[in-house]
């Protein structure tokens with residue numbers, strides 16, 4: 001069983017800017033009007049597995065995308081550093097349970113119980129089967145959920161990401177459905 005201790009939610013706000021360009025023509029002159037989306041602000045939330053907001057940043061100003069990428073890098077560095085923690089279990093904590101709190105199977109001679117604990121806090125989570133406890137891992141993967149990344153924002157962000165960082169990233173098209 002894998003779970004994410006933290007998750008990042010991010011959103012970029014853009015303003016639509018009109019761009020005019022004139023193209024020469026032999027018989028008449030004309031102007032071509034197009035629009036560009038100019039990022040002006042972003043918001044980032046770091047949420048823990050108890051749905052607490054651990055960190056929040058709102059930025060409005062110049063260089064929105066490069067500032068966002070830098071923020072994401074700094075947050076992930078801090079999170080990964082935190083995830084290196086391994087607080088030992090409190091040996092005095094006693095729990096009475098006759099089945100695994102992860103899979104729900106009753107303990108028996110062939111399904112012995114061990115104590116499953118949170119490595120970040122030392123807190124006892126419950127009794128678990130040996131196999132379930134071994135499989136219970138916190139991933140070293142920090143999900144970043146971005147609003148409308150599949151739309152116009154994504155290419156702006158991808159341009160700012162260094163090739164080194166890009167190698168360590170996975171972009172997952174979770175849902176193509178556009179939210180209002």
Ligand SMILES: [Zn+2]
Pocket residue numbers: 100101102103104105128129132
């Ligand atoms: Zn189990």
